[in-house]
Amino acid sequence: MLPPESMKKKSSKGWWLAAGSVAFPSRWSLSDKFGLPMDLIHAPVPFYKDQIQHSVNNFFNVMPCDEIYARRNWSLYDNSFLRDDGTKKMSKIIHKPITSTNAGDRLWLRVERQTLRKLKQTGAILFTIRIHLRQLKHIVSFDGIPIRLSKALGALPSEMHAYKQTNFFADSAQEYLNKF
Numbered sequence: 001m002l003p004p005e006s007m008k009k010k011s012s013k014g015w016w017l018a019a020g021s022v023a024f025p026s027r028w029s030l031s032d033k034f035g036l037p038m039d040l041i042h043a044p045v046p047f048y049k050d051q052i053q054h055s056v057n058n059f060f061n062v063m064p065c066d067e068i069y070a071r072r073n074w075s076l077y078d079n080s081f082l083r084d085d086g087t088k089k090m091s092k093i094i095h096k097p098i099t100s101t102n103a104g105d106r107l108w109l110r111v112e113r114q115t116l117r118k119l120k121q122t123g124a125i126l127f128t129i130r131i132h133l134r135q136l137k138h139i140v141s142f143d144g145i146p147i148r149l150s151k152a153l154g155a156l157p158s159e160m161h162a163y164k165q166t167n168f169f170a171d172s173a174q175e176y177l178n179k180f
Contacts, residue, residue: 001038001060001125014038015060015125024131026075026112027086027165046159065120073112075164076153076173080108082131098168100175104137107173109149136176146180153177 002018014037022030033041038056042048063069077084078098098106111132118125140146153170161167 001127003060003123004037014057017041018124024082024129025085026110026129026131027084029085044163046157046163060118060125063116063118063125065118065123067117069116071114073114074152075110076136076166076169077108077110077133078106078169080133080135082133098172100172100179103169103173103176104140105135107136107169109134109136109139136173140177140180146177150174150177
């Protein structure tokens with residue numbers, strides 16, 4: 001990500017995606033996002049513009065060089081593909097619904113470990129993502145995880161369920177997780 005002043009087209013504001021390499025996207029395409037400012041990259045994310053865009057831009061602007069910042073993002077997927085560029089549809093769910101009985105076998109927890117680091121020489125921000133993928137039935141043995149994940153699913157607003165594509169099976173996943 002490069003700072004706003006480095007963009008040739010001055011009509012757009014904000015940090016923008018100037019270079020990238022993506023091996024395992026999470027329902028997005030690098031070619032669709034390349035050259036765009038962050039506000040357009042994150043336009044599909046519910047509440048981004050109103051609730052976090054300003055904070056993210058401020059953080060990027062004042063971020064010290066050479067320190068690494070990390071965060072995690074998660075979702076439930078109905079497939080085990082590491083590479084998911086968003087072109088595959090969820091047709092399996094329509095033909096064979098995910099239930100509280102089969103959710104452990106049919107769903108995968110996908111966790112992104114994201115890091116940010118501002119480079120001293122260029123002022124560019126290096127953004128990395130490492131994907132961790134585990135079948136739901138394998139994570140329920142970790143102490144406290146099933147209830148935390150169930151509560152997190154229950155707390156998601158409907159807009160976020162639609163964005164994460166969990167709206168088709170969230171209730172079934174919660175019922176499954178609440179058994180543990």
